[in-house]
Amino acid sequence: MRENYDFSTSVKNPYSKQLKEQVTIDLEKDVIQYFEAIAQETGISYLNLINLYLRECMENKRKLSLIESNN
Numbered sequence: 373m374r375e376n377y378d379f380s381t382s383v384k385n386p387y388s389k390q391l392k393e394q395v396t397i398d399l400e401k402d403v404i405q406y407f408e409a410i411a412q413e414t415g416i417s418y419l420n421l422i423n424l425y426l427r428e429c430m431e432n433k434r435k436l437s438l439i440e441s442n443n
Contacts (some may be wrong), residue, residue: 392423 404418407425411418428434 407418407421410416410421414421416424
């Protein structure tokens, strides 16, 4: 390992906007169990499944019926 590194020619990570951010949310137990069951079937972690589902909702601009009825 070098004692000093030259970062003057470094390049910004092009994927930095896609990095994940850790957050804490309270989910009801049955919601977690639902995604854990799917995780068992698919071999994908339930946290990744929740992220994939939320991304799909975001990309399709899906809104809750509760929110839509208030507009």
